[in-house]
Amino acid sequence: MENGSTDKEIITRVLKGDQRAYEVIVTRYQSFVFTIALRYTKNREDAEELAQNAFIKAYRCLNDYRGDAKFSTWLYTIVTSLCLTFLRKKKLQVHSIDQDHVFELADQQDAGMRANMVEEKSKIKMVNDAIALLPPDDAKLLLLFYKGEQSLEEIGLILGIQPNNAKVKLHRARQKLREKMEQHFAVEVEDYINS
Structure with missing residues (x-):
């Protein structure tokens, strides 16, 4: 598998049935996704689970990626959405930056x-x-x-x-x-x- 391939090339291969190509996407963005999740949860275990769920959701929704923006932008939206849902379910306090x-x-x-x-x-x-x-x-x-x-x-x-x-x-x-x-x-x- 060529790691120098663009995200769009890899996604095209995945959509054509090459499921192993998705590993390149996961490897390429795992640190990015984990960092976002950790920023929201402040807990390593929760962040790891959310990161894994984000990649699963992205894989399942790959047909919905239109390519209008970078894949990382689309993936960021998925991770953020999952994190916010997680926080609401856990009823963790989310602070506004306006609060002292x-x-x-x-x-x-x-x-x-x-x-x-x-x-x-x-x-x-x-x-x-x-x-x-x-x-x-x-x-x-x-x-x-x-x-x-x-x-x-x-x-x-x-x-x-x-x-x-x-x-x-x-x-x-x-x-x-x-x-x-x-x-x-x-x-x-x-x-x-x-x-």
Whole structure:
């Protein structure tokens, strides 16, 4: 199986009956899907289950993919929908970024993250932890742009905003991420720079 194939080529093969070709899609997007699910659930086991369910649902609905946008955009919508349904069923509290206590909760979560950082000095984990401290809209923008490799136009479509607005919001989200990294992970960042 050629991993250099485009998503559309792979999807065409799957729709023609080559079910094994779908493994390339799963491999290509498993980290992206898991990261989105983990962002919503804050629980590894739930995120793994939701990621698996997202790939199953995407496979079953592959005929519905029209190709108007990137496959990752379509997949993002499926994952997000499953996560929101999961949260509603679990009746977990979903916070608005307009509520002041969201920032307090993020700071409280930081204490647990610091212990994990001592044990596991992973650059990816450190960045993901810093993203988790951001308001949900900022985290979503960063995940779409960097993990999902979405263009500003695609991000605008997903979020219902203009591409220029997406660019401004992305710039601000990067600044907030830098501040969180400096505030909460200064030692780890210094270790990576000096290593």
